[in-house]
Amino acid sequence: MDAATVTSRGVADVIASGGVTSVFQPIVDLETGDTVAFEALARGPEGPLHSPAALFAAARGEGLLAELDGACRGAAFRGAVAHGLVDPLLVFVNVEPEVLDTAPAEDLLAIAGSAPGRLQVVVEITERALASRPAELLRTAERIRELGWAIALDDVGAETASLAFMALLRPEVVKLDLALVQGRPSSAAAEVMNAVNAYAERSGALLLAEGIETPDHLTQARALGAVLGQGWLFGHPTASPDPAHRRTAAGLVLPRAAAPSSRTLPGSPFAALPAGTPLRRSPKRLLVEVSKQLEREARRIGETCVVASTLQHRDHFTLATRQRYRDLVERTGFVCTLGEGIEAEPLPGLRGAELAGDDPVRGEWDVVVLSPHFSAALLARDLGDVGPDHDRLFEYALTYDRDVVTRAAHELLLRVAPRSTPRAVSGTVADVRPAPVPPDLADVVGAASVSDELLRRALAASTNGLTIADMTAPDQPLVYANEAFGALAGFPLDTLMGRNCRFLQGPDTDPVAVTRIREAVAEGRVVHETLLNVRGPERVPWWNEVHLSPVHDSAGRLVQYIGVQTDVTARVEAEQALLQESDRARDYLTRLEELAYTDALTGIANRRHVESVVEADLLRARENGHALALLFMDLDGFKHVNDALGHAAGDELLIEVARRLADRLRVTDTLARLGGDEFLVALTDLDPDQALAEARATAARLAAVVAEPFRIRRTEVTVTASIGICTYPHDAGDFSALLHQADLRMYELKPNRV
Structure with a gap:
């Protein structure tokens, strides 16, 4: 009876005889x-x-x-x-x-x-x-x-x-x-x-x-x-x-999870919406764009994100959609899509499932994105009308309620097909013998026709560090290493045999990466990591790109791990330098953008910025039925301060005015300096019936705070403000027209107007 048979019978005997203990x-x-x-x-x-x-x-x-x-x-x-x-x-x-x-x-x-x-x-x-x-x-x-x-x-x-x-x-x-x-x-x-x-x-x-x-x-x-x-x-x-x-011992009180569902069949994500949820109607064309936006959010979040969707039919899983989902699989933690004719794995890593003929999800278009800090779901129901596909109407809700999004994701994952085959464990069959190079090493590398001597010479000549660890011995010692590994480790080869490779680790070695390696080894999986290791007695740091592959004997028992180590210090340092340059360039771009949209003196928005903000606010106001007001402010008495105390004092006054104004506005309002001593305030989300009254009240508060004395260069100075007001939709419908009207009304209020 060979050793493999003894081992396999030993496992069965241990289980049958109750030899497993805790x-x-x-x-x-x-x-x-x-x-x-x-x-x-x-x-x-x-x-x-x-x-x-x-x-x-x-x-x-x-x-x-x-x-x-x-x-x-x-x-x-x-x-x-x-x-x-x-x-x-x-x-x-x-x-x-x-x-x-x-x-x-x-x-x-x-x-x-x-x-x-x-x-x-x-x-x-x-x-x-x-x-x-x-x-x-x-x-x-x-x-x-x-x-x-x-x-x-x-x-x-x-x-x-x-x-x-x-x-x-x-x-x-x-x-x-x-x-x-x-x-x-x-x-x-x-x-x-x-x-x-x-x-x-x-x-x-x-x-x-x-x-x-x-x-x-x-x-x-x-x-x-x-x-x-x-x-x-x-x-x-x-x-x-x-x-x-x-x-x-003390009793430990655990939280009570939500009561499990008693139904035998999963429900519908659309049905997960609470009663009374406002529903909208839209052609599919808009829903596709909203879906893409949610996918972009998922890619931004990355590996902590789950994405689940329904596409109704596999015909909608187009080449463009396949490419987007391939990108999602690469960047996020888990992705699944369901629909009529969808396979268990439509793409490598993408989970799927065929929907039954009576499954209510067949009539839905759902995209669910769930992560620790973000949750969103587009839940739509086909209204069954005819016509071009992109013009078909759906009833839908876009929700960010975490409980609803979680329930919707749960409903979809309850339908995902299991993996058809268990994950393969890489590795080939080899005997284990306590020798620097096992006699059957040719089989390990898949070159049975090559002589062991030639194979040894090839391994010794490799510029990559090569090692073999004995997984059957305590502490998994090295039983083979080539000269290149000795050079990488910084120690003579004869001092490395019998040691575990953890001696390469230093205080800055990533413990998370080490844990991933340990878990992969415990499970007999191939693993690839890049680690910051140390070399020789001097503990000189170097970056090690390590590949570990398992070797099993004829009984399937894990007996060896073959390691390939490569010094990639130059590459990693170049990548780090590139990242630093990229960060520096990003900082420069951010600063340039700030300069383009910020008033250099006061730090508030400039005319270009406030125009883009107000145009966006107007779009939302049209959609929501809200009003908007512009307050055009000009300082009275500012020229006297400039002439009497100098331009530097005038600049200090403008900075203090901007600070006082900002302190009296809501976070949703926008304050900008148009130039000179002119300021603009945009008030958003106003009730159309109360917009003018609210704008006048705000203007009065701002005028009062500006009229309070300022202390500039040990001198008390006083200025006042003339403020012109106009509102959307009563006075005008775009930024330029609103600004013009507010300017005219401000001018009418100026004292001593000629």
Whole structure:
């Protein structure tokens, strides 16, 4: 019997004999220090299958992943009851994401239903599971809550897509990835912090920080907003939780998620609109343009965004639409589109589904954009008229209500077809032998006809750093490295064998990127990252573009990782320099735009700016039936100040006048300096019946504040203001005509007019 057969039978025997056990790590209230929950972590029997990574890798290779996952749940439940980890304590249990890729969701619910009734369970789910089979998992989440259990979204921050799915999964607990707690503050960490705190504030969800090992980590966790924590600072995972934890345990009150729907079929996004929502009618031509605008918003937001749409029929999925959606897939976290004749994956990465003949969504045109800080939905219903396609009428609403947008997205994701095949794990078959170069290395690189000696010479001559790590040995040591890698690392080759590659990491290595690598290795996936590493005893920084590929044996067991490292320092530094130049150019353009639209002396709008603003305000006023007023102001007595105190004093007076005027206006009003001592005020969103009265009252307030004495260069000076008023639509319909009328009326009010 070969080693592969022994390993595969070993995995089956471990599952069948109950060899899977659980260890438990405490979860504490960071405010009180009380233990409020435990996380169950799977372990195999002592030996090569003891670690969860080895156990799950072997089960994955043999196709026993779902069976192993079920055994882990059972071990967690039995262990929790045996150690008294029951109400009021919570027990956190993990769900292997690939179970939802390869087994019906009903299997997971059967596992959940077998749990003892006194257990208070929180099921941990990653965003990868939701992205794979959103419809099944959303229904599963509802039924988990029907059992009285809760859901935790795991590894938040490791992948930005987890931020996109928070509102849809509605987790009661959000688990912050350890890279956020242990890493240095960064823009990525700030993005996660903003998103999770916004969700927690809206929903009442609790933030739990993982990986708290030191007091500094604890301080960082609290700063991120975490109220719960776990890590070695509070206790290592143990098969026998300390009874003292149970005696001091305090009940943890989780938020109650919205009641799940009892219907068996998903509803309609249009039906998600609240009763009484104002509806408009429009030809499809306008809806297409609104759809494109929402897509642009989604691309701007990026990877934290979910986009869901319905296009009625695949004929509407034109070449132009395909290109836009290809761009969305590349830039956002998750994209799906539904319609008659739409395939399960119309484009690589774009999720889809064929709609049933009686599905009400067939008659809708919906575009939903949901992210942590932005939500919008175009929800339209076809009125069924005939004629050219772009002229057909729809009844629609454009809403930014987060609850409505979330419900609409939920309705669409409930229809998305699951991935037809599980994600492939790259890698080829190879034996493992503790030698610098395995004898079958030719098979690994797909060149079986090449001699091992020639292959060794080719690897040694490569200018890229090449390594092989033994995944079956503790700490995954290097068993091969070529001379180029030694040069990159800055150490002799003989000192590198048997070491883990983490020695390349320095204090500025991105912990989030390192976490992504660790997760990919744990799952046996190909991974590509660019890291800031250090070289030699001097710890000289250099940028390393690293590619890691897994190698499996004939039983599917992960046995090696092959690494290719390239020094890309010159490229990265050039890119950084280019970004700096780009930022500098952007600052220059911003400043030029400010100069073009801002009065250089007072800092308020100039004539060019106020004209464009008022023209836009007039368009909105026509659409909404509102009024608008212009107040043309000229200072009386300003020339005397200029002549008596000089032009510099006159400039100071104009600056002070602008400041006083700005302080007395609404944020929606516009103040501009037209030139000299002339100012213009635009009042918007006025009631047509009250516009003139409100404009006169504002003019009186402004005239009064201008008439108050000014202190200019130790001299008290006084000026007054003449203000001409005109209104839209009563006096004129465009900016030029309104300005002319206001100017004439101001001139009529000037004292001593000749």
